[in-house]
Amino acid sequence: MKDAKILLIEGRHTEVPSFAPDLQKKGFEVVIVQSGGEAAKRLDKIAPHLAVVNAASLRSSGVRICQSLNERDAKLPIILIVANGAEVDKDAADAVLSLPFTAQKLVNRIKPLLPSDGKNVIHVGPIRLDVEHRRVKCLSKSSKLTPRLIKLLRILLDHHGEVVERESLFKRVWDTNYTGDTRTLDVHISWLRRAIEIDPNNPRFLKTIRGVGYRLDV
Structure with missing residues (x-):
């Protein structure tokens, strides 16, 4: 999908890489918020096509954030990023990725979840x-x-x-x-x-x- 808007929920912990630059290079419009609460408040205004929850950078499991987003928009695809070795319910999001991984792997997970450009x-x-x-x-x-x-x-x-x-x-x-x-x-x-x-x-x-x-x- 062209011109897809991604809501990236990401903290500022420097030891965890930010995925915003790579996603922007791939042509996505990226809106960054730094907490689940901020994401929930701004969800309607941002109107993203997909959300990425970088739980590793938030020092949380990210599950509650995913649940909160789902409650507000059940149709919103969500990708959850967790720290290496973290145990999380695979049903918490549409896709769960454990660090480390390449930016291309994230993009490969994003594309099938985006709305189709067609009418199907x-x-x-x-x-x-x-x-x-x-x-x-x-x-x-x-x-x-x-x-x-x-x-x-x-x-x-x-x-x-x-x-x-x-x-x-x-x-x-x-x-x-x-x-x-x-x-x-x-x-x-x-x-x-x-x-x-x-x-x-x-x-x-x-x-x-x-x-x-x-x-x-x-």
């Missing part, structure tokens, strides 16, 4: 499906999807709040009139839950309607 991005509630990059983001989770999972999710998004019958889903996703064995659909639903649910065993969004089909509640 679907937003419904907290779910953001980027068809072009085959990636879905829901709350703090970001996952790569197979083409078939994208097709399945698009149907459910188009009919969110409605019960979609198993046979109908199977016919549309697999392009077949045979519905004698739809167990493969159950497997794909399970994979989709892993991609969008914080707890796939207790789904908040993708519900099973026993004996009928599935409903996406967003």
